[in-house]
Each structure stands twice: as structure tokens, then as C-alpha cells.
Amino acid sequence: MTDATADPAVEPFDVVDVIRTKRDGGRLEGGQIDWVIDAYTRGVVAEEQMAALAMAIFLRGMERPEIARWTSAMIDTGERMDFSALSKPTTDKHSTGGVGDKITLPLAPLVASFGVAVPQLSGRGLGHTGGTLDKLEAIPGWRAALTNDEMMAQLESVGAVICAAGSGLAPADKKLYALRDVTGTVEAIPLIASSIMSKKIAEGTAALTLDVKTGAGAFMKDEADARELARTMVELGTDAGTRTVALLTDMSAPLGRTAGNSLEVRESLEVLAGGGPADVVELTCALAREMLEAAGVHDADVAAALADGRAMDTWRAMISAQGGDVDAPLPVAQHVEEVRAAQDGVVTGLDAMGVGVAAWRLGAGRSRPGEAVQAAAGVEIAAHVGDTVRAGDVLARLHTDTPGRIARALEAIDGSWSLAAPGTAAPERRIVLDRIV
Numbered sequence: 001m002t003d004a005t006a007d008p009a010v011e012p013f014d015v016v017d018v019i020r021t022k023r024d025g026g027r028l029e030g031g032q033i034d035w036v037i038d039a040y041t042r043g044v045v046a047e048e049q050m051a052a053l054a055m056a057i058f059l060r061g062m063e064r065p066e067i068a069r070w071t072s073a074m075i076d077t078g079e080r081m082d083f084s085a086l087s088k089p090t091t092d093k094h095s096t097g098g099v100g101d102k103i104t105l106p107l108a109p110l111v112a113s114f115g116v117a118v119p120q121l122s123g124r125g126l127g128h129t130g131g132t133l134d135k136l137e138a139i140p141g142w143r144a145a146l147t148n149d150e151m152m153a154q155l156e157s158v159g160a161v162i163c164a165a166g167s168g169l170a171p172a173d174k175k176l177y178a179l180r181d182v183t184g185t186v187e188a189i190p191l192i193a194s195s196i197m198s199k200k201i202a203e204g205t206a207a208l209t210l211d212v213k214t215g216a217g218a219f220m221k222d223e224a225d226a227r228e229l230a231r232t233m234v235e236l237g238t239d240a241g242t243r244t245v246a247l248l249t250d251m252s253a254p255l256g257r258t259a260g261n262s263l264e265v266r267e268s269l270e271v272l273a274g275g276g277p278a279d280v281v282e283l284t285c286a287l288a289r290e291m292l293e294a295a296g297v298h299d300a301d302v303a304a305a306l307a308d309g310r311a312m313d314t315w316r317a318m319i320s321a322q323g324g325d326v327d328a329p330l331p332v333a334q335h336v337e338e339v340r341a342a343q344d345g346v347v348t349g350l351d352a353m354g355v356g357v358a359a360w361r362l363g364a365g366r367s368r369p370g371e372a373v374q375a376a377a378g379v380e381i382a383a384h385v386g387d388t389v390r391a392g393d394v395l396a397r398l399h400t401d402t403p404g405r406i407a408r409a410l411e412a413i414d415g416s417w418s419l420a421a422p423g424t425a426a427p428e429r430r431i432v433l434d435r436i437v
């Protein structure tokens, strides 16, 4: 909101000059950046002025020193967390988000089972990608909101915390992200990198592993853009003293065989019990090894910690500490609709976007912040990339509590499977495409 009592004449810069500089392809000075972020947070720079500046940045880009200054100016608008009182090292991960991306659920307890602290501040879903908090809220009793003291105590006792990020971290980002969302300026690499990294640096983790996704179901569909985003974030983290590594990972097809809240919790439990889909296990283990290396735990046998129940024990402690009933049955949907194959073939592709939009339309996601989601809604994939199907076989099951949503979900998922002639060699799916340091 704009502060009507503010007097622009006493401000050290004129926002229109700042906008013009970037509009004409110039470089913003450090003082201009510090001021514009602070003045926007105070309500002195109006929403329409920040929208114009965001669009100028989207079109003209920013140089590395500008992005670094923009990031630190956003951090300075809020609090910084301090984990230095903990007896163990901290290591965190951030994913740019994708369809069926439930990795945080098995990953946080797996990494914590090696004696390190994982402070995983997470968000809710918007649009076709799910939110970690929405998934965990499918567990009866589990609560996302923790005070800083509760979080510190749980990090010390259990090691893993997955909770809602408080409004105190980089409040400028909260305001700016909401503005970008409605002005077509979300997809600017300098703005995405500074948005993510301002929150992670303010959170104060010593080490950070980024999972930057690329492909149809990702935010950054183009691999070159995803690579540039990863490089920019790694540099921002490293310059701020956070040990930062990025994995570039595939999001052309959904991760695992479920997209939707309780469905994804169930699949995560399979992984924690030593089973689960190969792609989810592969990515969980790859990220766990990076997080542990960065925390000084070398050559950890993470697969053994999944197989022998250590990660599951930490999961149970983590969920119970936040009020969740680990033994309660997970919600199941009232209606299930099957999608069947029209012909025989080998699945050579499964469009993550089609599956993500279907899950969202079934009720797993929201269109506006604050909307309720259905715990049990979503898509269960019966035929994934590499599987062979016969005409009439089930390709997917659509779960929802509101049958009126099924028709639009079917529209979204229709055509998501690419089928090749029976006998065609199944394509090899690479999950981790590159490592960027």
C-alpha cells in the first residue's frame, strides 16, 4: 500500500529517474537499489512505479553486481535468523518447484538422520505445482506454524523441521512477488534469483543445495534459462558466505507416480520405508549427498539410511513434534475416475504440465492465495515413461471429493501420454542433468 503521508521531496532519489535508467538499459547504482527497495517496502514508491521498474528489469536484465545489491537490500528489509547456537551444522535445500515434487518430505528427515540440522522453511502451492505445507497438512493434526523458539528446539532435538516461513524474512520480497504475479514479471531471472536467495540467506543456513528444474512442468522450461538461474543463485549464495551448490534436474515428466497432497505423502512414506519410485529415490539421494557434503558429512550412505529405517524414525519424530498423528490413516478421495489407453504402446513421454494442471483442477491446488485445498485430490499415475500398455489399460486415476471437477481435469490430462509402437525401446530418463558450483 502507498503511504499517502510520505513526502517524495525529502527522499534521496526520484523513482522516475530509477525507472528511466533501467528502461533505457542503464545500470542501477547501489544507492538507488537500496533506496528503491526500502522506499517500496515503506509505501513511498507506489505499486505502479515498482511494476514499471520490474518490467524494465524483465526486459533489460540486470548485471551481477546489481542483482547482488538488490538481494541484500531485500534481506535488509526484514529479520535474519541465527542458527549459530545449535550444536550441529545447518544445511537446507530449495527446489524451484515441479509436478509431483514431494522430495522435501523424505529428504529432510533422511539428511537429519545423519546428525545435521535441516531448517526447511516452505510455502504453499499456487497454480499447477504443489506446496510442501499443503502436502504435510494432509496428515491429521500436523501444524505448519512454529515460533522461532519452537523451530530451534526441534532442530536441536529432532534435526529436521519443515514449517511455514514467517512474514519477517525479506518482507520486500513478499510484496514484490505478489506484484510480479499480477504484472507478467515473474519470469525475470534477476528477480527470481534475488527473491529465492534473499529468503534463503536471511534464513541463515550455513549450506544450501538448490534443485533447479527444467522441462515442461518447470517454471524455467528452457534448459539454458534454468542453467543461468542456477548459476546466478549459486553466485549470490557463495558471495553471501552460504556454501551453495545447484543440481539441474529434469521436470519434463512428473516425479514419481503421484501429484496431490495425501497421495504424495503416501508415496514419500514408501521412499522412507526403503521402496518408492526410482526417480524419487534417485533425486532424494542425490540431494541428500550434496546437503551432507556441504555440512561436512562426507561419503554418507544415504541409501542405507532409507533401507534400515533411520530416516523413517526421524520422519516420525519430526511429524509428531509438530502435532501430526503418524499412525492415523491419510485422507482418501470420495471419487476416483480412471483414464484408459486407447491403443497399445510404450510410454515415451508424460507431460508434467498436463498432469499438474489436472491435479490442480481436481482440487489439489489453489488459484488464489488463501484458498482451501483438498487433502485427497490429485492424480495417481499408473503408466509412466518406459511402461508398456495395452489398449484399455489404466493410464491414471483421478482423485477428488468434487466429481464436478473431473471433466476439466480430463481435458487437461488428455494427450499427456506419448505412445510409441509396441516393442520400441523405452527411453532412458535422466533425472540429474548437471551440477553447478
Ligand code: URA
Pocket (backbone or CB within 6 Å): 177, 186, 191, 192, 193, 195, 196
Ligand atoms: N519462488 C520464489 O520464491 N520467488 C520467485 O520469484 C519465484 C519462485
